[in-house]
Amino acid sequence: MSAQLPADPPDADVLPVAEGPAFSPLYQQIKALLVRSLQDGEWKPAEAIPSETDLAQRYKVSQGTVRKAIDELAAENLVVRRQGKGTFVATHAEENIQYRFLRLTPDDGPSTGMARRFLDCRRMRAPAEVAKALALKPGDSAVLVRRTLSRDDHPVVLDEIWLPAGPFKGLSAERLSQYAGPMYGLFETEFGVRMIRAEEKIRAVAADAATAELLEVPVGTPLLSVERLAHTYGDRPVELRRGLYNTAAHFYRNELN
Amino acid sequence: MSAQLPADPPDADVLPVAEGPAFSPLYQQIKALLVRSLQDGEWKPAEAIPSETDLAQRYKVSQGTVRKAIDELAAENLVVRRQGKGTFVATHAEENIQYRFLRLTPDDGPSTGMARRFLDCRRMRAPAEVAKALALKPGDSAVLVRRTLSRDDHPVVLDEIWLPAGPFKGLSAERLSQYAGPMYGLFETEFGVRMIRAEEKIRAVAADAATAELLEVPVGTPLLSVERLAHTYGDRPVELRRGLYNTAAHFYRNELN
DNA sequence: GAGTGGTCTAGACCACTTC
DNA sequence: AAGTGGTCTAGACCACTCC
Secondary structure (H helix, E strand, O other): OOOOOOOOOOOOOOOOOOOOOOOOHHHHHHHHHHHHHHOOOOOOOOOEOHHHHHHHHHHOOHHHHHHHHHHHHHHHHOOEEEEOEEEEOOOOOOOOOOOOOEEEEEOOOOOOEEEEEEEEEEEEEOOOOHHHHHOOOOOEEEEEEEEEEEEOOOOEEEHHHHEEEEOOOOOOOHHHHHHOOOOHHHHHHHHOOOOOEEEEEEEEEOHHHHHHHOOOOOOOOOEEEEEEEEHHHHEEEEEEEEEEEEOOEEEEEEEEO | OOOOOOOOOOOOOOOOOOOOOOOOOHHHHHHHHHHHHHHHHOOOOOOOEEOOOHHHHHHOHHHHHHHHHHHHHHOOOEEEOOOEEEEEEOOOOOOOOOOOOOEEEEOOOEEEEEEEEEEEEEEEEEOHHHHOOOOOOOOOOEEEEEEEEEEOOOOEEEEEEEEEEOOOOOOHHHHHHOOOOOHHHHHOOOOOOOEEEEEEEEEEEEOOOOHHHOOOOOOOOOOEEEEEEEEHHHHEEEEEEEEEEOOOOEEEEEOOO
16 A cells, blocks of 8 residues: 555554655555556446455455545546445446437427437548647558438537547457447447546637538538547546537536535 | 325334325425425535434434435535535535636636626516516616636626526625625525526527627627526526526537437 | 644444345 | 445644734
8 A cells, every 4th residue: 555554544653654745645655556446447338346345455444535536546447336235337328318428409399319420430641730639650540430420310410539549459340330329328338448537628710621521511500529538547648539519409407616 | 204104114004194195205294394494594505414314313214214305405506515524504605616607618728717897786667578588577776797707817608597586686786896705606695596497598699799799709700699598496487597608618518318 | 833724543333235 | 234435523743924
């Protein structure tokens, strides 16, 4: 448990080793260890992690300290607590909320399902800005996926998705089409890449000719441009996505606190 | 502390009164009491609330229970903790982050200040949709404020802000202009209305003639339409705002978890 | 040094799920 | 009944701020 573990709690005259700049509380160290285990795949998505008491024994700390570590993981949506059952690794597959990261809502009624259509899936050298965003070496190759999402037979979203070719070897339009759930579910189960967190930059843009045709709107129609950079464990960027949303009958919802 | 307080903690044979449907943990009850005190103005914005030990005595619970209540208030940004100093009521005035709710970021460099210009401030009967959003009775009057925000002398945001006339009696363009900080700071200190939480609906729209002139863009330019409903304590809606953002050199940033 | 929030422990009991 | 997360307590000590 590193330098600063009390070992036997009170009045041990082993002072915490003040080794320079860092101080991190015990529960943060435990949290880091848990994240490591998640990252290493010790517990798979949708599986239960050990109980709090088990973990407390394993790390030689009190149950309350483990609890606080897990509390933070739950707040970050890395795990899900279920009273009486256990604590489970979060997953994008088999989620009731079909698209955890998609903030698009229809003007009327709640979110019904959307039909996916894959236009394209090909490998190429990553363009400079993609390489930069995904922290690829210049010359590394990337996968470009293009697809639309439709509601009631009308296309609403056009996505252009860039992925590093390395981890996503074997990704194809067929694989994508065959898989039933959300794309991030496929990434998780087939490629071992879990999306944890993302940042989006949103703008208003005019539809160009190609986009206009695919979204079935006049050229120049204002569209929402949503540029997403998604990260996996350790804040490593693993997907750059640009979505164009037709907001004639939908809106992007957000909560401010 | 209502029905379900153990009184003397373990093995009191006073069983919790199972009165129907609700069960709420002690710390939630404490939290509700604290919110009530905030709402009633017992502690003013930017003031310190009593220490955890004081509150524990006052409510006859342990310090840990008070702590958990305050933890949640801090997570909801109702209060701010500062180690060694105390816990303070959150405020929109005197905040380092000038605009807590404004998600607009310049493409280059960090967020510098924006220049405000008030175009309009007048009272009128609330239009139907405004009345509905703000839960006003039909015929109630509302205040409409219109303003722009500029960076480097270029207008970037055009806001149209609807407020219930009742709580905002005396609001005028002069008052707005004279006040230095963010508008929500004025609302807080002058009208006792604190903005706690907001929901935004975002769309892409084309600039109409009037908007185009104010934002100095060609008619038809795609703009971000940001419709915000802001709430005060108890989730009561108190502001409906529609902003039009020129996203040529700025973007709306968002974090997904 | 006194006061405040922050961490950690140990133990009891409650609520929920499963067998 | 057993196992899990959830609540609550009591007490000790640490880190930070201010005087």
